[in-house]
Amino acid sequence: MVASSYPMHSSRANWSQLVSCSSPREVILGSNLEHQMYCHLLCGLRNSDSIDGIRAPYAISLINVFSLLESKWEQLCDDLEHGVPSSEIFDVVMKDSVTEVFGGPQPELSRRIRVICEDNNWGGIVCKLWPNVRYIRCVTTGSMKQYYPRLKHYAGEVPLLGGDYFALECCVGINLDIMQPPETTRFVLLPTAAYFEFLPFALDEINVVEETVDISGVEEGKMYEVVVTT
Incomplete structure (x- = not known):
């Protein structure tokens, strides 16, 4: 079970919070982290024009996703072209949900993404693949600070916003100024959480x-x- 999806396994989970997500519930609740990331990428690429923000709990999650994009972009394009995820995705429920998101083969979209990725220039890749993204938000402080420069490289001109600090148990701290870089970020503890x-x-x-x-x-x-x- 992926840590960021843990609260969604509760019987009291509030699924209305996820109506704006590009990935279906079956992907969010997946049990294989790498397959989840791959399917998140597929759904994000399929809906590339409608995505206006990219969020993750911590910077390392996004670094892993963009690294996966670098290594698997050809396979991702093949999947979009044929309208079905790779056979490497063995979770049938997850695979079927992504196939439904595809809505059939997407050859034009696949060609557009190939042209971008074939250039092998990953600086500012967020703007190139998701032209309407207005921000990227995640925690980049503490041990996550080491990933900030690389995330900035992928983000290009897209602003990096600081996230709130969560543990599995509760929200630990609220970031009161999300525009601040990691070195000046301050969190306010929620003593009643x-x-x-x-x-x-x-x-x-x-x-x-x-x-x-x-x-x-x-x-x-x-x-x-x-x-x-x-």
């Missing part, structure tokens, strides 16, 4: 065990790991 504890740590200390503190015990300038209880 769950019970948060904070475990002090320092990069230069090894195997030092300290007790957690609640939000009232957090000190400015110190680093903490967040412990979430729901």
